[in-house]
Amino acid sequence: MSGPQVSLRPARESDGEILHAWASDPDARAASFHPEAIPWDTHVAWFRRSLSDPGCTILIIETARGTPVGTVRFHRRDEESAVVSLTIGKQHRGQGYGTAALRAAAALAGPDIRTLVAIIRVENVRSARTFRNAGYLPAGRTTVNGHEAVVMRHERPGPAAVVPRRPRGTGA
Numbered sequence: 001m002s003g004p005q006v007s008l009r010p011a012r013e014s015d016g017e018i019l020h021a022w023a024s025d026p027d028a029r030a031a032s033f034h035p036e037a038i039p040w041d042t043h044v045a046w047f048r049r050s051l052s053d054p055g056c057t058i059l060i061i062e063t064a065r066g067t068p069v070g071t072v073r074f075h076r077r078d079e080e081s082a083v084v085s086l087t088i089g090k091q092h093r094g095q096g097y098g099t100a101a102l103r104a105a106a107a108l109a110g111p112d113i114r115t116l117v118a119i120i121r122v123e124n125v126r127s128a129r130t131f132r133n134a135g136y137l138p139a140g141r142t143t144v145n146g147h148e149a150v151v152m153r154h155e156r157p158g159p160a161a162v163v164p165r166r167p168r169g170t171g172a
């Protein structure tokens with residue numbers, strides 16, 4: 001299970017431009033359920049809103065040398081699940097960053113999040129493969145905005161069960 005080393009940090013306001021560039025890439029638009037181009041002003045308004053939304057977490061994926069290569073996003077769906085989105089910059093794809101980032105990101109969803117859900121357009125085989133490699137399992141199909149999609153889920157382990165200690169000297 002080796003792959004490139006990545007680190008994840010929360011997005012900050014100065015990441016607006018690179019996030020817009022990643023989101024505007026033709027493959028990223030084609031993978032989206034709203035594939036039309038994203039005007040800069042729309043992006044800025046969305047990014048500001050998202051940064052202050054407690055139900056949204058935007059992480060920047062960086063290489064071991066600190067180069068930003070993509071982004072992972074969590075959108076809380078309900079009390080215990082979140083939808084995950086992933087984009088890797090074009091020149092960094094196919095090098096294992098997507099898989100490594102998903103594996104690392106799972107630990108960073110809120111502590112009460114038990115289930116991570118990915119919703120992937122059926123034709124996006126590369127994305128489905130990336131999520132599968134990171135431990136997500138197929139969980140049915142759905143339609144979003146008229147686009148057929150596969151649903152993949154990753155169940156996070158719950159907190160370790162606490163086994164009560166037997167008081168000393170009680171025998172057995």
Ligand SMILES: CC(C)(COP(=O)(O)OP(=O)(O)OC[C@H]1O[C@@H](n2cnc3c(N)ncnc32)[C@H](O)[C@@H]1OP(=O)(O)O)[C@@H](O)C(=O)NCCC(=O)NCCS
Pocket residue numbers: 027028031085086087088089092093094095096097098099100119120121124125126127129130133
């Ligand atoms: C999907 C995406 C996030 C994957 O990131 P990545 O860093 O390239 O992924 P990895 O390198 O970790 O893994 C890619 C996997 O897809 C496979 N793959 C690459 N091209 C493929 C293709 N055309 N068809 C099928 N599998 C393909 C690779 O072989 C690899 O699998 P393997 O390790 O089992 O061989 C990236 O391509 C991307 O940002 N695409 C545009 C946006 C997008 O689709 N986002 C996901 C929306 S749900």
